[in-house]
Structure formats: C-alpha cells, structure tokens
Amino acid sequence: MIRRVLYIAHNTFREAVRDRVLYNLVIFALLMIGAAILFGQISVGIERIVIINLGLSAMSIFGALIAMFIGIGLVSKEIEKRTLYTLLAHPVRRWEFIAGKFAGLAGTLAVNACLMGMGVYAALWYVAHRLTSGDVSLLGAMYCIVLQLVIITAVALLFSSFASPVMAAVYTFALFVIGSFDQDLHAFAGLAHGATRWLAMAAAYAVPNFASLNFISSAAHGIGAGPKLLALNSAYAAVYCVTALAGATAVFERRNLK
C-alpha cells in the first residue's frame, strides 16, 4: 500500500525531472550570481539583506509557479491523455494515486528548494566571505516556504480533481492571493458585525494562511522563527494538506473516467 504510493511518487518525480522542471534552477542561479556580484561590489552592510530577500522571494515564487502549474495538471493530464487507464487497471486504489502524485510533487518542490537554499548560502558566503550564526535562522524561513508550496500543491490537486485545468489554475491562484492577505481577512472579521463577521471568519480560516508562513523579511533581519512556531506551522500545513487531499480523494473516487 505505502509502497505503491512511493512508486507513484517516484514516477511523478521522474516525470518532473524529465520534463525539465528543475531547469528553473538555472534561472535562479543566474539571478543569485548576478545579485551577488552586483551588490558585493557597490554596497556595505545591506548586501546580506538584499541577497536573502531576493533569494527567498525567488524560491517562493518559482516554487509556487511550479506547484500550481504541475499540481493542476497532475490528475487532469492523466485523465486527458488516458495514461490513467492502464495505471488504474493495475492494483492501485484511487486514493493511492492521489497520495502518490502529491508526495511526488511535494518531493520535487522540496529538492528544488534545497538546491535553491544552497544557492542562497553560496551567494551569502560570496558577498560576506563568511557565514554568521544568524544565517542559520534562514533554514526556518526556507522550511516554511516549503510548507507553503506543499499546501499549494494539495490545493491544486483538490481543484484539479473536479475542475477543468484552466478553472483549477484560476481557483488555486485566487486562493494563493487571498491566502497571502489572510491576516487582513482576520482583521476584517474582527471589525465586522453579524453575519458578515461569521462569513469573514469562516473564509479567513478556510483559506490557507500563507502570510503567517512567510518569514522572509524577519529572516533577512536575522530573526528566526522559534521551534515552537515551526512546529505549529508544520501541524497547520499537515492538517491543511490532509483535509485537501481527503477532499480530492472523495471527489476522485466517484469520478467516471471519460
């Protein structure tokens, strides 16, 4: 059972690699090299902040794009191309397929982020010629970026299990944008009254809270997220993913393949 999920995950990873998804790393590397050379020459003191902000933002944006574009295609593309027919003709349960696809893409994103993380550290080392203990706090911020990407993947999978690829992309993107302003939605709920208040509250909790997973600027100023916060965020991401995947499975289990 778990083995089949892993086989599917492995194949999904292999697909991403062969479809040259990891080529985004080339652009990322060029960006880091350019920034390091540029800011290493002209400025004193802020080059560290610039590199971290730039590097982590790029990590987050590239990752989100990959998660959305591949995530929404994961299920619909297999149905569209009918590659799923032969897969499901083997002893694979439908939930195993969903779980495997998710794990495969989450793994791809994690590997991608790891490599990018190394790039950020290399750039930091290049401009400062040393790494400080404060740089360790970057790891926490990077980990939270991966959590965000994993949530986006789960959401994209959920939408792609019932909507057409284009609509799934629109929904996922919308949720991503709203999620980034989730703090404001909470604040709005606090101010509103009556039914609006409850609606806003419900929306604020239903939408993934990307804002509170974002530690980029605090990391740039050398403030790390504490272990307790990291643990809480991990739990949040886990609950969110499991719920989204359970939804995706529930829809997909009943679906007729065209």
Add this chain to the structure above:
Amino acid sequence: MSAAIEIAGLSKQYSVGFWRKRPRIALQPLHMEVQRGEVFGYLGHNGAGKTTTLKLLMGLIFPTAGSARVLNLDIGDPAMKERIGFLPEQPYFYDYLTAPELLTYFAQLSGINAGNRERRVRTALIRVGLRGIDRLQLRKFSKGMLQRVGLAQAILHDPEVVILDEPMSGLDPIGRREVRDLIQSLKDDGKTILFSTHILSDAESLCDRVAVLQKGRLRVVGRVSELTASVQGRMEVTWRDAPAEALGGLAVENRAGGDCIRSVVLEAELDAALQALRRARGRLISVTPIRRSLEQYFLEQGDTETNLGRDNEPRLQFQTSETPPFDTERIAELAK
C-alpha cells in the same frame, strides 16, 4: 467453479447536454458469462457499447445499475486487478519513459517482486514482438508500437483473465497475426480472454464464443459458426490465361482487371469451379473467402430493428478477409 466473468444486469447511462440533461444510454442491462479458459469475442459496431462494458468491468467508470464479478471477486475489489490484465482502446502511456521503464513501473505496482521484474519485462516485450527499443522514449513510438506496449503491460503480471479492447487495431497484417498467435498462446496457458472487435473474421479465427452487441443491447451469444451458418459463404477466385467464360454458370460475378479475372463463386461450388478452371488450362492466382460484415449478418437475419438504414454511413456489403485461410499447397494441387 464459477465463471471467469459474470455480468449481472450491468448498465450504463450518461447524461449529456449542458442545460437540459438528456439521458444517453450506452449499455442496456447486460447479462453475460465468460467461462474459464475461454476466448470470448465481444462484437459490435462503432458506438455499440463495447468499450463501455470493458471500462465498467475494470472499474474505470461506474455502472448505473447492475453488478459484475471477475474470478468470483466483485469488480470494485482491488484484489481482482492483480489477476486481470487490461488493454484499453488506443492506449497511451507516460511518454517520458522508455518501454522497459514503463513496464518496470507497472510490475512494481502489480507487486511483482524485485528479483523477477527484469525477467518478466523482458519476456513480455519479446512476446509482443518489441525489440531494440530499450532506449527510445514512448513519445517516439508509432501507433502500432504503442499498441504492442499496451499488450505487454496487459500480460506482464501473468494474469488469469485478459481483457483487450480492440487488440488488433493499429497493427499491420503481420502484427495482427502476431496478436492472434499471442491470444492463442494465452489460451493454451489456460487463460481466459475477453476481447472486443468489430471485425467478424478476427473473432472467427480465434474465439470459442462471441457476443454481438448492438446499440447497447446484447443481440446474440454463441459460436461464430452458428452465427455465420445461416449465411452462404462465397469465394473469390482469381486466375489468368483462360477466357472469362471458363467457369460458366458457376460464377456469380466476373470482373477483369489487368491480365487477371476475378470471379465470385459459392463456397459449396468452389471445387467444381477449380476443376473447370483446370480444364480450361487457366492459371490459378488466389482463392480468398469473402465474409459478411456484422451488418450483413443482421440484415440477413431479417431483423427490422437491427436495420441500420437510417444513418447514412457507407455500408459494406462484403468484407474481404486479409489472409486466405486456405493453404497454398491445396490450391496448387487443385489447380494442376
């Protein structure tokens, strides 16, 4: 022992239309059994509901009503799929993989243990006649090659029941014969084979029994010979170096083309026709049986409901099978 495949009232209805949903019946309640060790042909025109039935059996779509059991397991049971192989219609695979990679992946999913995988993959590829393609990604495969990969994955895990949706489509004449041989060898191994086709002659040369489906309704189940017994067989004889009148009244139809003359004679009068040809010192070139298409069969049954005159597709009156089942030696002997 129970039948290999038992279908009890399986039916499928789609709803089509954007605003006002209208039902579209793909399969009327179907009752059918396929016995163990049998080669069973599932015949029907385009859109008759063959693929629908096979997809229902594989759990790819869900029935509107009814149920089915394969090897005494309910079709929803994943354990069933370990003992069943399936070739979908016009199969398509992960095109970034090579054929051995794809088969290895399916072998993993079927629970074939690591020690046996390599050997199973090799054997399956050889059995479907794919060689020298180990490094080629599936996106570079031709239609017929993909069909063969599809066959390979269907027999990879040595299943007891093999379900094939139009296994011969997209294959060249040699490929078609190889598939026929493959199905025959599966039967010799004691497997049960259910395959769909709309070509009667494919079914005739292989099947123990066939079922004929028409517009979602099961028309007949029986032996092919029973089906075609009522229909007079005809033969096409092609020869040269003798006048067109050589066959006299035996020829139902004469046609000259190039140096050759082609005549259609009744199967029962073939020997007489060949003798007449010998007397006239004609040189025999070929003898080919002419078979009725399914439609012809229905028309000859005189069933008004099966009359397909309403749609304006071109109708084949006769269908010539590709390979004459006559051995050339007998022809040569007769022609002397």
